[in-house]
Amino acid sequence: MDPILQTEGLTIAFGAYTAVDDVTLAVPRNHFKSIIGPNGAGKTTFFNLLSGQLKVTQGTVKFKGQDVSALPPFARTRLGMGRSFQITNVFPKLTVLENVRLAVQSQAGVRFHMLLHYRSRRFRVFEEGALHLLDMVLLGSRRDTLAMHLAHGEKRKLEIAMLLALQPDLLLLDEPTAGISLEEVPAILEVIRRIKSEGDRTIMLIEHKMEMILDLSDSITVLFNGKLLADGTPEDIMNNEMVQTAYLGGLYDDAVASQGHADVY
Amino acid sequence: MVLIGLPFVTDSRSFLMMLTQIFIFAVFAMSYDILLGYTGIVSFGHCMFFGVGAYSVGVMMNEKGAAIGSLLLAILIGMVLSALLSYIVGMLSLRLKSHFYAMLTLAFSGLLLVLAEKWRSVTHGNDGFTFQVPELIKDRTVLYFIALVIMVLVYLGLRRFIHTPVGRVLQAVRENEQRTESLGFEIVHYKVLASIVAGITASLSGSLYVLTLRFVNTTVFSMDMTLNALLMTIIGGVGTLIGAIIGASIIEFAHHWLTELAKFHPIFERWIIFFGLLYILVVLLFPAGIVGTLRSKWHKYRKARPQDTDPSGVSTESESQGKKVNVS
Numbered sequence: 001m002d003p004i005l006q007t008e009g010l011t012i013a014f015g016a017y018t019a020v021d022d023v024t025l026a027v028p029r030n031h032f033k034s035i036i037g038p039n040g041a042g043k044t045t046f047f048n049l050l051s052g053q054l055k056v057t058q059g060t061v062k063f064k065g066q067d068v069s070a071l072p073p074f075a076r077t078r079l080g081m082g083r084s085f086q087i088t089n090v091f092p093k094l095t096v097l098e099n100v101r102l103a104v105q106s107q108a109g110v111r112f113h114m115l116l117h118y119r120s121r122r123f124r125v126f127e128e129g130a131l132h133l134l135d136m137v138l139l140g141s142r143r144d145t146l147a148m149h150l151a152h153g154e155k156r157k158l159e160i161a162m163l164l165a166l167q168p169d170l171l172l173l174d175e176p177t178a179g180i181s182l183e184e185v186p187a188i189l190e191v192i193r194r195i196k197s198e199g200d201r202t203i204m205l206i207e208h209k210m211e212m213i214l215d216l217s218d219s220i221t222v223l224f225n226g227k228l229l230a231d232g233t234p235e236d237i238m239n240n241e242m243v244q245t246a247y248l249g250g251l252y253d254d255a256v257a258s259q260g261h262a263d264v265y
Numbered sequence: 266m267v268l269i270g271l272p273f274v275t276d277s278r279s280f281l282m283m284l285t286q287i288f289i290f291a292v293f294a295m296s297y298d299i300l301l302g303y304t305g306i307v308s309f310g311h312c313m314f315f316g317v318g319a320y321s322v323g324v325m326m327n328e329k330g331a332a333i334g335s336l337l338l339a340i341l342i343g344m345v346l347s348a349l350l351s352y353i354v355g356m357l358s359l360r361l362k363s364h365f366y367a368m369l370t371l372a373f374s375g376l377l378l379v380l381a382e383k384w385r386s387v388t389h390g391n392d393g394f395t396f397q398v399p400e401l402i403k404d405r406t407v408l409y410f411i412a413l414v415i416m417v418l419v420y421l422g423l424r425r426f427i428h429t430p431v432g433r434v435l436q437a438v439r440e441n442e443q444r445t446e447s448l449g450f451e452i453v454h455y456k457v458l459a460s461i462v463a464g465i466t467a468s469l470s471g472s473l474y475v476l477t478l479r480f481v482n483t484t485v486f487s488m489d490m491t492l493n494a495l496l497m498t499i500i501g502g503v504g505t506l507i508g509a510i511i512g513a514s515i516i517e518f519a520h521h522w523l524t525e526l527a528k529f530h531p532i533f534e535r536w537i538i539f540f541g542l543l544y545i546l547v548v549l550l551f552p553a554g555i556v557g558t559l560r561s562k563w564h565k566y567r568k569a570r571p572q573d574t575d576p577s578g579v580s581t582e583s584e585s586q587g588k589k590v591n592v593s
Contacts, residue, residue, distance in 0.1 A: 051447070077449040089447075091440035102437050105430055106449040112458075114431040123430060166449065 082168030153184030305439030310374030318471030351464030393482020502554025
């Protein structure tokens with residue numbers, strides 16, 4: 001089966017600084033891939049290239065066999081790519097329900113309708129769909145709260161609900177547990193596990209919590225200084241010496257000294 | 266209700282005239298609120314649509330004569346021109362950051378002002394010109410009702426507009442453009458759409474405005490007009506259509522009263538000073554505008570189930586206006 005996502009020599013440079021450097025990667029359908037790497041390794045930048053927030057300097061992104069490198073974010077969303085942001089990114093002054101309802105409306109392709117009321121019989125299904133998703137991410141009871149009044153962990157769950165509303169084939173989750181309290185982590189984990197268990201979505205996850213990654217992932221990709229350092233099953237990665245040094249330090253100087261090192265691997 | 270009965274009770278023509286103008290400016294302010302309050306676009310040249318509507322009617326009445334048919338045609342022409350204009354300005358600048366739109370609208374309205382001044386054969390330049398209006402509209406009471414009906418219709422129309430799927434997306438754009446885009450909405454279309462709707466509505470208010478004066482000159486293109494709309498919207502409450510109506514009433518009333526007071530003390534000749542004070546007071550006491558602040562207080566009061574729509578919108582409007590009428 002064709003991979004759902006393929007990158008070839010993906011590179012972006014900000015002036016002299018190359019944030020993502022020649023990353024070639026393929027993700028099969030319905031696969032769960034985690035991306036790890038130390039801070040500043042280019043993980044989020046890599047996601048931004050995939051979802052179109054940043055334009056590639058070199059290389060291509062292929063999604064479902066189609067070259068999407070030049071498409072703007074909304075077009076990639078319509079093709080079935082959904083991403084969450086590391087910084088919570090919701091509509092602060094709209095209600096929780098409305099946040100999700102907008103996403104459901106977008107998915108249904110209702111974009112320029114301006115005669116009927118948004119709660120008319122024809123559009124009420126959006127609200128029902130949104131409520132269903134809110135229940136799925138355990139936010140059903142907060143439907144009328146303004147998003148700005150949610151706790152941080154709840155905002156992350158809201159984001160996931162909005163993402164699911166788009167029914168993406170590929171989910172890009174950027175540190176869904178970043179900055180939330182320890183008590184809330186299991187709930188997020190539970191939500192992700194539920195999505196995974198449905199089995200019809202490809203998921204890419206950026207995370208730092210190793211136990212969570214090992215628990216969920218089919219494969220792991222390690223980025224370091226913008227380069228692809230390793231890619232393999234969780235066991236491979238755990239036993240990989242270079243990955244360990246990357247995390248424990250020391251490799252940085254080596255990598256700078258011998259540029260070819262990572263490529264050889 | 267009070268407003269409907271009013272013309273039969275009062276025989277003060279100037280009072281009726283003032284209310285008519287309030288209705289018209291309420292329409293203008295509501296159109297501005299679609300941009301500023303619902304889509305989050307700042308425009309510094311909203312007067313250009315007002316002016317286009319105004320001059321369409323003025324020129325048409327002058328050239329083709331005062332008939333209902335040509336009046337309607339003139340209003341329609343104004344709307345179409347405004348729609349075109351707002352489309353062009355929008356397409357040119359709404360892809361960019363918001364201040365480009367603000368600057369470009371400022372430039373275009375300046376351009377139209379110069380055009381109105383220099384194209385003397387049609388506009389009679391700075392002095393403007395008076396024109397005849399159809400027989401029917403000469404009656405102040407009729408005009409009053411027309412303005413009232415149009416205000417209510419525009420209010421209902423725009424209210425429906427902001428509650429359609431498109432209207433909800435506009436509010437999403439206001440809240441977070443990047444997020445809206447990543448949901449799969451192409452935001453520039455929505456912004457241009459908002460600017461067209463606002464432009465058409467503003468053109469309508471401009472057409473009505475010159476009908477009450479039977480006179481048009483270049484002040485309809487002046488910066489003051491835009492500032493009026495801005496102040497009315499901000500004082501009443503950004504993002505609430507009722508707020509625009511209330512803001513329009515307050516500003517027009519304040520203007521009227523303060524000028525009247527000049528009879529008692531010459532300092533009121535400088536009514537604009539007091540106007541400034543009033544503005545400062547409102548901003549201090551009602552940071553989110555009158556309606557906006559009251560509404561958020563109300564939500565805090567019954568925190569359990571905040572809803573952002575009030576089904577009794579129309580009645581509150583006439584009540585709140587009715588109150589002011591009683592005070593006066």
